Structure formats: structure tokens, C-alpha cells
Amino acid sequence: MNNQLRTVWNVTKWEYTRFFKWIDMIKGTVFFLAFGLIGGVIGFWVASDTLSVPEIAIHQYGEFDKENFQSKELRFSDRTNDSMELLLEELQAGSLDGILTIVSSDSATIRMKSQRGWLLSLRQFLKEQRTELKLQEFNIDATVFAAIEEGMVLHTEFDRGSESSSADKWLAGIAIFLVLIAVFMGFAYQFTAITGEKQQRITEQVISAIHPQTWIDGKILGITGIGLTYVVYYGGLGLISVVALVNFTGAPFGEALALINPGLLLLFLILSLLGILMINSFFAGIAATIDDPNTSQKSGLMMIPLYPVLFAFVAIFNADSTAIQILGMFPLTSYAILPVRLVMTQVAWWEPIVAIALLAATAWIFRLWAGKIFATGMMMYGKEPTIKEMVHWFRRS
Amino acid sequence: MLKFENVVKKFAKVKAVDDLSFEIKKGEIFALLGPNGAGKTSSIRMIMQIMEPDSGLISFDSSVLLGSKVNRSKLGYLPEERGLYQDAPIMKTLLYLSSLRGSDPAEAQKKATAWLDRFGILDRKAEKISTLSKGNQQKVQFIASILHEPEFAILDEPYSGFDPINQELISDIIRELRDGGMTILLSAHQMQLVENIADRILMINHGKELLSGTFEDIRNNTISDKKLIVSYNGAAKKELFESSAHIRNSIQTAPEEWEIYFSENYSLNEVLKIMIEAGTVKSLKTSDVNLHEIFIESFKTGGRVHE
Numbered sequence: 001m002n003n004q005l006r007t008v009w010n011v012t013k014w015e016y017t018r019f020f021k022w023i024d025m026i027k028g029t030v031f032f033l034a035f036g037l038i039g040g041v042i043g044f045w046v047a048s049d050t051l052s053v054p055e056i057a058i059h060q061y062g063e064f065d066k067e068n069f070q071s072k073e074l075r076f077s078d079r080t081n082d083s084m085e086l087l088l089e090e091l092q093a094g095s096l097d098g099i100l101t102i103v104s105s106d107s108a109t110i111r112m113k114s115q116r117g118w119l120l121s122l123r124q125f126l127k128e129q130r131t132e133l134k135l136q137e138f139n140i141d142a143t144v145f146a147a148i149e150e151g152m153v154l155h156t157e158f159d160r161g162s163e164s165s166s167a168d169k170w171l172a173g174i175a176i177f178l179v180l181i182a183v184f185m186g187f188a189y190q191f192t193a194i195t196g197e198k199q200q201r202i203t204e205q206v207i208s209a210i211h212p213q214t215w216i217d218g219k220i221l222g223i224t225g226i227g228l229t230y231v232v233y234y235g236g237l238g239l240i241s242v243v244a245l246v247n248f249t250g251a252p253f254g255e256a257l258a259l260i261n262p263g264l265l266l267l268f269l270i271l272s273l274l275g276i277l278m279i280n281s282f283f284a285g286i287a288a289t290i291d292d293p294n295t296s297q298k299s300g301l302m303m304i305p306l307y308p309v310l311f312a313f314v315a316i317f318n319a320d321s322t323a324i325q326i327l328g329m330f331p332l333t334s335y336a337i338l339p340v341r342l343v344m345t346q347v348a349w350w351e352p353i354v355a356i357a358l359l360a361a362t363a364w365i366f367r368l369w370a371g372k373i374f375a376t377g378m379m380m381y382g383k384e385p386t387i388k389e390m391v392h393w394f395r396r397s
Numbered sequence: 398m399l400k401f402e403n404v405v406k407k408f409a410k411v412k413a414v415d416d417l418s419f420e421i422k423k424g425e426i427f428a429l430l431g432p433n434g435a436g437k438t439s440s441i442r443m444i445m446q447i448m449e450p451d452s453g454l455i456s457f458d459s460s461v462l463l464g465s466k467v468n469r470s471k472l473g474y475l476p477e478e479r480g481l482y483q484d485a486p487i488m489k490t491l492l493y494l495s496s497l498r499g500s501d502p503a504e505a506q507k508k509a510t511a512w513l514d515r516f517g518i519l520d521r522k523a524e525k526i527s528t529l530s531k532g533n534q535q536k537v538q539f540i541a542s543i544l545h546e547p548e549f550a551i552l553d554e555p556y557s558g559f560d561p562i563n564q565e566l567i568s569d570i571i572r573e574l575r576d577g578g579m580t581i582l583l584s585a586h587q588m589q590l591v592e593n594i595a596d597r598i599l600m601i602n603h604g605k606e607l608l609s610g611t612f613e614d615i616r617n618n619t620i621s622d623k624k625l626i627v628s629y630n631g632a633a634k635k636e637l638f639e640s641s642a643h644i645r646n647s648i649q650t651a652p653e654e655w656e657i658y659f660s661e662n663y664s665l666n667e668v669l670k671i672m673i674e675a676g677t678v679k680s681l682k683t684s685d686v687n688l689h690e691i692f693i694e695s696f697k698t699g700g701r702v703h704e
């Protein structure tokens with residue numbers, strides 16, 4: 001290994017170990033699970049108390065047959081012989097949750113202390129009762145009515161001949177989600193690492209020892225490494241959870257795995273990795289221009305790399321639109337949009353090649369640009385470079 | 398070791414370094430002095446390759462070159478703008494900063510252990526930097542700048558944050574490093590310490606040289622190489638000092654004590670006559686001016702020497 005590569009590796013290791021600690025991650029997971037469990041227990045207790053079956057007194061049945069008023073979610077009691085005053089007293093005392101007065105099949109009143117969640121169930125129940133009543137009234141057979149209600153089955157066929165499997169679609173969605181995790185990690189750590197070094201006045205001694213490009217390369221790789229570790233960790237946890245769930249429910253997990261196209265999987269990995277490297281270079285360049293993260297207006301620029309992920313959701317609705325086709329190859333968006341196109345529609349063989357080539361070239365240019373901005377921006381204390389100056393450095397890179 | 402020839406560096410319309418030239422010899426302690434904004438930091442940053450001069454030439458001895466480029470592992474730097482990774486352990490920080498200068502990790506660990514021991518903080522090597530006092534953090538910073546045993550080290554304000562005992566310790570270490578063959582460029586505001594340690598001194602202001610040479614050369618060449626300290630019984634008539642052509646400056650250092658600086662073409666008899674006229678003299682002593690006084694005086698007069 002030559003000196004420069006060794007130094008990049010030293011910086012990469014430093015940045016990685018500075019922010020990433022296994023013990024903290026495991027502790028975090030244990031806390032997450034513990035608090036999840038506590039939350040679940042408390043939630044269950046609160047829900048069981050709040051969502052208990054309500055006691056509803058029926059003061060009038062209208063045209064309905066009282067025998068039909070039976071439900072698992074609602075407990076009805078026939079109180080047609082009691083006075084409304086008595087029922088209201090019971091409602092105030094809390095022994096009743098509601099008083100239902102049915103005037104006709106078109107009108108009824110429910111009296112409660114305040115708004116309650118079980119009202120939805122009551123509405124649904126009354127609707128069903130009314131439907132039954134109207135079927136009898138108009139002498140319509142229940143099976144005929146069910147046939148009328150049943151919708152038309154619409155089968156889909158595509159020009160491409162066959163559609164990607166659901167497993168591939170899930171894979172594309174997971175790839176974008178994991179990229180999003182890595183993007184957020186990159187955002188958080190690059191910001192902390194670089195603005196922290198500026199504020200702690202560490203910059204000058206490091207920049208006197210190594211070339212700024214070497215330093216920024218190590219940073220980009222180290223922070224990308226942290227993002228990928230989180231992706232692998234949470235991806236692994238997710239996989240373990242799915243396998244556990246599958247074993248519990250007996251779902252055909254093995255068959256679903258067999259549906260995954262290994263070529264697509266490889267493409268997703270390449271696009272994700274290059275995308276994360278490009279974004280981290282962008283983050284590093286912007287972070288180097290920020291003097292005080294509490295007041296800098298440039299902090300907003302750090303949100304830009306999140307846009308492609310948002311566009312990817314739009315791509316789901318029409319993966320063949322011209323805009324989405326172009327964005328699928330455009331280097332700033334391809335890492336998120338091309339995976340969607342690959343699983344949603346027919347993509348020409350050259351599109352992934354062009355997208356990967358452009359993405360790799362852009363990641364490289366962003367790396368150089370970040371190095372230029374870093375070299376100058378990191379030494380600027382109390383003053384931030386203007387957008388004009390940053391564009392100038394970008395062109396020089 | 399280093400030649401700094403006709404170097405110019407501008408920031409917007411301000412010339413931070415204005416056609417400045419000097420040379421640092423191998424194995425010497427060279428002090429670069431000047432008031433704030435004189436151009437010291439810009440000069441140092443250009444030497445450290447952090448910024449490039451607009452014109453002029455900075456050339457190094459072959460011992461710090463690798464081919465035609467400066468070998469950064471042969472340079473050491475304690476910048477004025479300094480800090481450490483507050484959340485990182487002390488030893489780990491030293492090893493990392495040393496690795497950036499190309500040090501062998503095992504060697505660096507041995508040396509770091511010895512330095513931490515000398516500074517009395519070895520038992521805290523596994524603690525985070527943030528747990529150290531400001532003075533102890535300065536010690537770690539100082540160690541980081543020389544741990545890799547550079548050929549040429551720049552120490553910008555190395556005494557900053559230290560008590561007098563540790564300032565003396567730093568001076569002793571700087572001398573030892575020089576005696577071991579290291580060339581050192583020193584910039585500091587503690588004139589007494591610089592006076593005692595520097596082999597040669599360069600004073601600059603507005604990016605230009607004011608004075609240069611050994612301390613003796615500078616003192617012999619400055620306007621105020623002699624002064625008298627006179628004590629009176631009661632008040633002295635200061636207007637007599639101010640009106641005399643033989644006295645260039647007079648400073649009241651205590652209610653009844655004055656420092657009298659001579660003019661260029663003074664007559665000692667005349668000066669003594671004025672002193673006696675000014676009041677009842679209680680005591681009188683001569684004194685050489687120190688670097689602090691030369692520093693102050695040079696910047697008042699723009700560094701003029703005997704004509």
C-alpha cells in the first residue's frame with residue numbers, strides 16, 4: 001500500500017471508529033426492544049381499558065327487530081321500558097356508554113358523554129341492519145345482492161411479456177429504504193464530523209499533515225462505512241424478524257426468495273453504493289462551508305440528496321413517463337429511480353450501463369469538488385463561502 | 398533549512414505578507430515576532446503548505462524533501478488555531494495524528510508514552526481529551542506536533558495556556574529538540590521566554606521586516622539600547638523629561654519611579670542634569686532594554702535603527 005492510500009485508510013478507520021461503536025449499537029437495540037416491550041404492555045393496557053366493549057341501551061328500535069341487535073364489538077340492552085330520565089342518570093353515572101334511539105330505518109340518535117371510537121362500529125352495524133331490512137322490504141335475495149356488490153376482476157398484461165416478481169418489487173423498495181437510512185446516517189455524521197472539526201479548531205494541524213483530498217477521501221469512506229454498517233445491521237435485523245415471522249406463520253419464504261433475480265440484486269447494490277458515495281461527497285463539501293451549523297443557511301442544502309428518494313415514489317405511478325426515464329439515468333437521481341423502473345417496466349439494456357457510468361463519474365467529480373471546497377472552506381473561520389465561490393470551485397474540480 | 402524569498406500574499410486588498418525575505422538555518426531556534434495581524438500566521442501557513450504565496454519563493458533543505466515535493470512527515474506544526482478531538486482518548490488521538498505524518502504505530506506508542514510521562518499525564522492516556530484541563534490539553538497538542546520527530550517544526554504560541562513552571566518545561570524541551578538537531582520556528586508573545594531561547598529573531602509588521610538578527614544584534618541596533626531607572630523622593634517634574642532633546646521617552650512605572658530612554662545623540666551629562674532638576678533623586682540605576690521593550694518600541698517607531 002502506498003503512503004497516500006495508507007493515510008486514506010488511517011483517516012477512514014479514524015472516522016469510522018470515532019462515530020461507530022458496536023457496543024452503543026447493541027445497547028441502542030436492547031433499549032429499543034425494552035422500551036418497545038414496555039410501550040407495548042402499556043399500550044395493551046390502555047387499549048384494553050379504552051376500547052372495552054361499550055354498553056349501549058336501546059330506548060327505541062323503530063322498524064328493526066330487537067332480536068337482530070347482537071354484536072361482538074357492541075353490547076346492546078333492551079331498555080324500551082325504561083324512562084329516558086333513568087337512562088340519562090345511568091349514562092352520567094358511567095354504567096351506560098350510550099343511549100340509542102332509532103326513529104326509523106333512515107334516522108336514529110345516539111347519546112353519549114363525548115365522542116367515542118366505537119361510533120364507527122355502531123354506524124357499520126346500523127348500516128348492515130338497514131341493508132337487511134331494505135332487502136326484505138324490496139324482496140331482494142341476499143345472494144343476488146351479493147352478486148351485484150361484487151366488483152369486476154381486472155387482470156393486467158404488459159407489453160414486456162412478464163412482470164417482475166413481487167419479491168423483486170419488495171427488493172427495490174427495500175433497496176431505496178436502506179439507501180434512505182444510509183443517506184440520513186451520512187447527513188448526520190458528515191455534518192457532525194466536519195462542522196465539529198471546524199468548531200474545535202482541529203483542521204489546521206491535520207491539513208498541514210495531509211492533503212485535503214486525502215482527508216476528505218478518508219472521511220467519505222469512513223462515514224459511508226458507518227452508513228453501510230447500519231444498513232447491514234438493520235437489514236439483518238429485518239431479515240431475522242421476517243424469518244422468525246415466516247416460521248411462526250408458515251408462509252412460503254423459501255419460494256419468495258427463489259423469485260429474486262440475482263442480476264437485479266447486483267444492480268441495486270451497485271446503484272446504492274455509488275449513490276451513497278456520491279451523496280456523502282456532496283454532504284462533505286457542503287459541511288465544509290458551514291461555519292456555525294446553528295445559524296448557517298447552507299444547512300438547508302444538505303436536504304437536496306433526499307429529493308431523488310421522493311421522486312422514486314412518483315416513479316411507482318408511471319415508470320414509463322419521459323421525465324422518469326430521464327431521471328432514471330440522470331446521475332443525481334438514478335440511484336433511487338432506476339431500481340423502481342427496473343421492477344415496474346421494461347428497461348433497455350443500455351440504460352443501467354449509462355446510469356452506472358454517469359453515476360460513477362459524478363461521484364468522482366463530487367469527490368474532487370468536495371476536496372476543493374474542503375481545502376478552502378475548512379480554513380475559513382467566521383465567514384462562509386458564497387454560492388458563487390462554491391460554483392467556481394466546482395468548475396475548477 | 399528554509400529560504401523565504403520575496404514572498405507576497407494578499408487577501409482582497411490587504412497585503413498580509415509584503416515582499417518578505419528571511420532564512421532559517423538548520424538546527425536553530427528562529428523566533429518570528431510581530432503584533433496581531435503582522436503577517437506571522439500567513440507566513441507560517443505558507444511554509445506549512447496550507448496556502449500558496451501570490452509571488453516569491455519558499456524553498457526547503459533537501460532533508461525535508463521527497464523528490465521535488467515537501468515531505469510533510471518531516472514537518473511538525475503546532476498551529477495557533479488549535480484544538481483536539483474532545484471525545485477521543487488521549488493516546489488514540491496522539492497515535493492518529495502521528496500516523497498522518499507517517500509514523501510507525503508501535504514506535505509512536507513508545508514515544509507517546511515517554512512524552513506523556515514527562516508531562517505527568519501518562520496515567521490519563523486512556524481518558525478522553527475533554528476530561529483534561531486546558532493546560533494539559535496544550536501538553537497533548539505540543540506532543541502531537543513533535544511526536545514524529547520532524548526535521549523542522551513550527552511552534553506557534555507554544556507557551557499559551559501554560560503556567561510559569563510548564564512554560565519553563567516547554568522552553569527546556571524546545572532547547573533539547575534543537576540540540577537534538579531539530580530546526581524550530583517559534584512564534585510567541587512571551588518576550589522574556591523568547592529572549593532566553595531564540596538563536597535568532599525576526600520582527601515583522603504589516604508583512605514586512607522590522608528587525609532581524611540575534612537578540613544582541615537587535616538590542617545593539619535599536620534606538621533604545623540603554624535606559625536609566627530613577628527613583629525620587631516625592632513627585633518629579635515630568636515636563637523637563639518631555640522637553641529635553643536628550644531624552645526620547647520617559648515612562649512612569651511607579652508613583653515616584655521613572656524609566657528614562659535616551660535619544661540617539663544623547664549626552665549622559667545633560668540627561669543627569671535634567672534628572673536632578675526634575676526632583677530629589679533617591680536612587681539611580683542603569684539597565685539594558687529587554688526584548689519586550691524593543692518589541693514595543695520597534696512597533697512605535699516602525700523599527701528604525703541608529704542612523
